[in-house]
Amino acid sequence: MNWLKVIGLGPGAEGQRTPEATQALAEATDIIGYGPYVARVPEHPGQRRHATDNRQELERARHALALAAEGARVAVVSSGDAGVFAMASAVFEALEHGPPAWRALDIAVLPGLSAMFAAAARLGAPLGHDFCAISLSDNLKPWPLVEQRLAAAAGAGFVVALYNPISKARPWQLGRAFALLRAILPGGVPVAFATAISRPEERLVLTTLAEAVPEQADMRTLVLIGTAESRLVPRGEGARPWLYAPRSARRA
Amino acid sequence: MNWLKVIGLGPGAEGQRTPEATQALAEATDIIGYGPYVARVPEHPGQRRHATDNRQELERARHALALAAEGARVAVVSSGDAGVFAMASAVFEALEHGPPAWRALDIAVLPGLSAMFAAAARLGAPLGHDFCAISLSDNLKPWPLVEQRLAAAAGAGFVVALYNPISKARPWQLGRAFALLRAILPGGVPVAFATAISRPEERLVLTTLAEAVPEQADMRTLVLIGTAESRLVPRGEGARPWLYAPRSARRA
Numbered sequence: 001m002n003w004l005k006v007i008g009l010g011p012g013a014e015g016q017r018t019p020e021a022t023q024a025l026a027e028a029t030d031i032i033g034y035g036p037y038v039a040r041v042p043e044h045p046g047q048r049r050h051a052t053d054n055r056q057e058l059e060r061a062r063h064a065l066a067l068a069a070e071g072a073r074v075a076v077v078s079s080g081d082a083g084v085f086a087m088a089s090a091v092f093e094a095l096e097h098g099p100p101a102w103r104a105l106d107i108a109v110l111p112g113l114s115a116m117f118a119a120a121a122r123l124g125a126p127l128g129h130d131f132c133a134i135s136l137s138d139n140l141k142p143w144p145l146v147e148q149r150l151a152a153a154a155g156a157g158f159v160v161a162l163y164n165p166i167s168k169a170r171p172w173q174l175g176r177a178f179a180l181l182r183a184i185l186p187g188g189v190p191v192a193f194a195t196a197i198s199r200p201e202e203r204l205v206l207t208t209l210a211e212a213v214p215e216q217a218d219m220r221t222l223v224l225i226g227t228a229e230s231r232l233v234p235r236g237e238g239a240r241p242w243l244y245a246p247r248s249a250r251r252a
Numbered sequence: 253m254n255w256l257k258v259i260g261l262g263p264g265a266e267g268q269r270t271p272e273a274t275q276a277l278a279e280a281t282d283i284i285g286y287g288p289y290v291a292r293v294p295e296h297p298g299q300r301r302h303a304t305d306n307r308q309e310l311e312r313a314r315h316a317l318a319l320a321a322e323g324a325r326v327a328v329v330s331s332g333d334a335g336v337f338a339m340a341s342a343v344f345e346a347l348e349h350g351p352p353a354w355r356a357l358d359i360a361v362l363p364g365l366s367a368m369f370a371a372a373a374r375l376g377a378p379l380g381h382d383f384c385a386i387s388l389s390d391n392l393k394p395w396p397l398v399e400q401r402l403a404a405a406a407g408a409g410f411v412v413a414l415y416n417p418i419s420k421a422r423p424w425q426l427g428r429a430f431a432l433l434r435a436i437l438p439g440g441v442p443v444a445f446a447t448a449i450s451r452p453e454e455r456l457v458l459t460t461l462a463e464a465v466p467e468q469a470d471m472r473t474l475v476l477i478g479t480a481e482s483r484l485v486p487r488g489e490g491a492r493p494w495l496y497a498p499r500s501a502r503r504a
Contacts, residue, residue: 089380128341
């Protein structure tokens, strides 16, 4: 039987990939995705691997649907969760605008552990109350909309997780976001830079909004902005304090 | 070696629980959590199981820390992700206000698949762009703050995931939330009720904001509110259409 599964690989560590994802990856005839993510999938004999460039999401989605329509068992892989700024939306967009026959395909999305939650777990419980996720990329939406969402989220007391904070093609957006947030939130609000969580090159930096600089982030970094209610709990010698959001909020 | 691990069990299915969580559950001497979640943990001989009532989060966290301090290997379990409206924040709150010696304990949070992403995957890719999560419970925060956050999120075009939408003690909040959202968003905006995702009693209802009624939700339901940009892709005979958020946004 042919199928298409859009699979979230989790942040990187095998221990954080779901068993259902691992099983589907083993049963697939074709693995499709951005090169570094395809490289993370365990190799199986006879399986075809299609590693493509980062920017070609829609083209990759069409390719995957066409392969499934021809009889393949296709795994489209994303890092983290496939539904969070990743391939799932591109697949449904390609499905909506593709040949009607594609709609009869056996399609499923297998959720994965998002970078946001993997990073939060390392830090403590920074998302412990209402939170939001915003992509800082203005490739697919106008920058004023990003600013509007940042202001709305910070103004209403959400913890904010910033995806796609910076890249060579988008060097100034994160600095602009910090400047905007400093006009709304106290300078002491905790900011965390979580890079390549659960992978060998994992790096965590905990600082404040007043002192946060864009240079602490790269393409693999998730940036978490706390709130005025965020708490730090000191630990022993040299250890990073725990960061958490209290369950109760007083402000209205 | 004694330790305390705060573990997200995922939404329910074993195939959606991470291998690292499964391993920690097998190594623990004590499992602590809300009764129905403890019941979901595979039994291991000699392990002590402490199933408690829903409301006693802080007391349960203190109990867990005290057991770990006495030498136990303690697994505090939550459904979904432990950091999302669950036990991780309570553990750090208890740690902050407990005996200083607790701070030297070996503590870790093991992230899990959140209900939000498991529900989204079943529906398609409804969270495909910026989104937020709001708990509708006003046990720990004032209701006007909930309303402020709903208005800010909907007004800025976030997809909204509502946790804790309704309970016997909180019967009116979800209806009030729908009324507030109808004043901001078009009536045709998709609304999904996702109940007990990945468990035998799973139930999914897809409707619109104009037609959504609180009776479609219970304590186990996650309610997803789309945006004016959400898209539906029809499928074959009798199948629920796919719901997704396009990757690009035009509005500013």
